[in-house]
Amino acid sequence: MTSPFTDADKQYVLHPFTPLTPHQENGPFVITRGEGIYVWDDEGRQYIEGMSGLWCTSLGFSEPRLVEAARQQLETLPFSHMFTHRATEPAIELSEQLVKLAPAGIARAFLVNSGSEAVDTALKMAWYYWNSQGQPKKKKFISRRRAYHGVTIAAGSVTALPYVQDGFDLPAIAAVHCETPHYYRYAKDGESEAQFVARLAEELEAQILAEGADSIAAFIAEPVMGAGGAMTPPAGYFEAIQAVLQKHDILFIADEVICGFGRTGNMFGSQTYNITPDLMTCAKQLSSAYLPIGAVLVSEKLYKGFVSMSDKLGMFGTGNTYGGHPVAAAVAVETLKIYQERDTIAHVRRVSEPFLQRLHALGEHPLIGNTRGVGLIAGIEIVKDKASKAQYPVADKMAARVMAAARAEGLIVRAVPGDSIAICPPLIISEEEIHSLFDRLTRALDKVHSTL
Ligand SMILES: Cc1ncc(COP(=O)(O)O)c(C=O)c1O
Structure with a gap:
């Protein structure tokens, strides 16, 4: 039976990232329960949650240990904060775990509540650091076109997607955008992958020189680009980019909101792609999304700058009421324990093989021009003509049609820019479930193709 809340949804709810008029006609897609990698809607239909919600429920929808961790903490201390020297044991334990898991050079953890908040805070921290170094002119940020870094004023400014920015007066802080490292779509005719990487590094350097290196605070990048199109970087890309940034004394912010905690087959995407972030x-998989929590991890170099600035100003003057919330922190600590005890990364590496094999086999499908993936995250790109890579007109909404057809087959995937489909299942997915996911997706592609 349809949820009794459907009419109330249409009357009272303002939905994020939703076209508002069609929503009034179609109503909400109400999810009522979940178990393992599956969720059920209000009419009792079962779906493979092939997007882990929003790239986040790594441990699936029924992990009793996370429920128990939240319950225990709620009973012991449901709230306390981190301002003015105060702390809680779960927040301290989580910070220690995060620093120990992070790549070399990371020294401190600052806890927040979401990915956007983490990005906004990281951007502020970059300014604070340069001010501490007597370089107050270093204010601009560089991000890649099609980057998604969140929606708050600063995070939404380094995001480089029209559907996030238009109408909201973004970018609102100085953000410069460079080329998307998606070889299939943006390489020039005849350009090898290595030549493409070299060109992107040269273009970045030219952009830095044109803007003035002394005006640029930081470069921000997702190791694998998610919401902008589920795109993996070409080999050698991050090494080439980092060399340019180091030469011009520009900080590197790795946005690990999707890639962090096993998604790419390592604890962090930075480890998969040899990134040394400042x-x-x-966020997201930090708590398997059971409660909202995020973090900014800070290098020793930056931390020292913060200390000198704090000494000068009297305090490190930023924070949020719920940053390091003890219940969310306790759930995150338990999530990290589960990753370690069950060796979730080894599992991801194991099942990534059949996952990528089935993914790349879709490259033979008449609708698919490109497949790309790493670990348990992937994108497929729909084309009208494989030889020329020409796409269908935007009005045909091909990716949205595939997404709808997949839903009818009992699979949730997401249409992302570039007429692409993103696939990002819970990390607990089994090999058998991976085959079921791709069987459903193939049937959806066949159905859409048969209507053309
Ligand atoms: C890479 C990246 N950064 C930041 C964000 C923003 O996170 P949130 O939605 O928790 O604000 C997202 C969300 O999808 C993301 O994918």
Whole structure:
């Protein structure tokens, strides 16, 4: 039976990232329960949650240990904060775990409540650091076109997607955008992958010189680009980019909100792609999304700058009421324990093989021009003509049609920019469930193709 809340939804709810008029006609897609990698809607239909919600429920929808961790903490201390020297044991334990898991050079963890908040805070921290170094002119940020870094004023400014920015007067802080490292779509005719990488590094350097290196605070990048199109970087890309940034004394912010905690087959995407970040932003899989929590991880170099600035100003003047919330922190600590005890990363590496094999086999499908993936995250790109890579007109909404057809087959995937489909299942997915996911997706693609 349809949820009794459907009419109330249409009357009272303002939905994020939703076209508002069609929503009034179609109503909400109400999810009522979940178990393992599956969720059920209000009419009792079962779906494979092939997007882990929003790239986040790594441990699936029924992990009793996370429920128990939240319950125990709620009973012991449901709230306390981290301002003015105060602390809680779960927040301290989580910070220690995060620093120990992070790539070399990371020294401190600052806890927040979401990915956008983590990114906003990291951008502020970059300014604070340069001010501490007597370089107050270093204010601009560089991000890649099609980047998604969140929606708050600063995070939404380094995001480089029209559907996030238009109408909201973004970018609202100085953000410069460079080329998307998606070889299939943006390489020039005849350009090898290595030549493409070299060109992107040269273009970045030219952009830095044109803007003035002394005006640029930081470069921000997702190791694998998610919401902008589920795109993996070409080999050698991050090494080439980092060399340019180091040469011009520009900080590197790794936005690990999707990639962090096993998604790419390592604890962090930075480890998969040899990134040495000055700042890292985390959220989502940090708590398997059971409660909202995020973190900014800070290098020793930046931390020292913060200390000198705090000494000068009298305090490190930023924070949020719920940053390091003890219940969310306790759930995150338990999540990290589960990753370690069950060796979730080894599992991801194991099942990534059939996952990528089935993914790349879709490259033979008449609708698919490109497949890309790493670990348990992937994108497929729909084309009208494989030889020329020409796409269908935007009005045909091909990716949205595939997404709808997949839903009818009992699979949730997401249409993302570039007429692409993103696939990002819970990390607990089994090999058998991976085959079921791709069987459903193939049937959806066949159905859409048969209507053309
Ligand atoms: C890479 C990245 N950064 C930041 C964010 C923003 O996170 P939140 O939605 O928790 O604000 C997202 C969300 O999808 C993301 O994918």
